[in-house]
Amino acid sequence: MKKRNMFRFLRQSAGFSLxxxxxxxxxxxxxxxxxxxxxxxxxxxxxxxxxSIQMKSFKSILQDYRxxxxxxxxxxxxxxxxxxxxxxxxxxxxxxxxxxxxxxxIPRDPWDEEYFYESDGRDFNIWSLGPxxxxxxxxxxxxxxLNKKK
Numbered sequence: 001m002k003k004r005n006m007f008r009f010l011r012q013s014a015g016f017s018l019x020x021x022x023x024x025x026x027x028x029x030x031x032x033x034x035x036x037x038x039x040x041x042x043x044x045x046x047x048x049x050x051x052s053i054q055m056k057s058f059k060s061i062l063q064d065y066r067x068x069x070x071x072x073x074x075x076x077x078x079x080x081x082x083x084x085x086x087x088x089x090x091x092x093x094x095x096x097x098x099x100x101x102x103x104x105x106i107p108r109d110p111w112d113e114e115y116f117y118e119s120d121g122r123d124f125n126i127w128s129l130g131p132x133x134x135x136x137x138x139x140x141x142x143x144x145x146l147n148k149k150k
Contacts, residue, residue: 044131044140047110054107055115055126055146058082061100062124068094071121079106079117079126090121109144 016024061082066072069092073081077089082100085092109115109128116127125147132141 041140047131048140048144050110051128051130051144052146054109055128055144058115058126059146065092065100068092068096072119072124073117074121075118079115082106 058079062072065082069090071090073079073086074089077086080086083103083106084099085095106115111128111131111133113129113133116129118125125145127143127145129135130137130141130144134141135143137143
């Protein structure tokens with residue numbers, strides 16, 4: 001008889017109640033939200049670093065442009081002057097036939113937007129509007145500048 005009572009007890013207590021399952025799912029949902037938030041934050045920080053690295057690459061190419069042409073491309077010539085010889089402004093007699101960048105178009109920022117470029121020929125600045133794609137912002141939504149904003 002004792003064996004029979006033991007099997008009945010095991011059958012009655014096997015499995016989880018609906019309340020236990022709902023509590024477990026709620027806890028998993030809360031933990032998942034926290035983990036997803038951390039992953040998204042890391043992704044945004046990585047994109048910001050990628051934009052900074054790309055702008056530093058532009059800086060190096062622009063310095064090469066200045067060494068060969070005597071000045072940086074003007075604002076209206078833009079970064080496109082690194083790929084295609086500018087037709088307006090001061091002529092660059094040493095402009096290489098293949099351009100300064102081996103690309104068909106200027107790379108875009110990690111948010112698939114164009115970089116902004118401003119130059120008077122003696123100095124330049126490059127910036128991206130950042131993750132929010134809107135001018136200004138704070139924290140991770142702040143604009144990303146190669147040189148400090150003037």
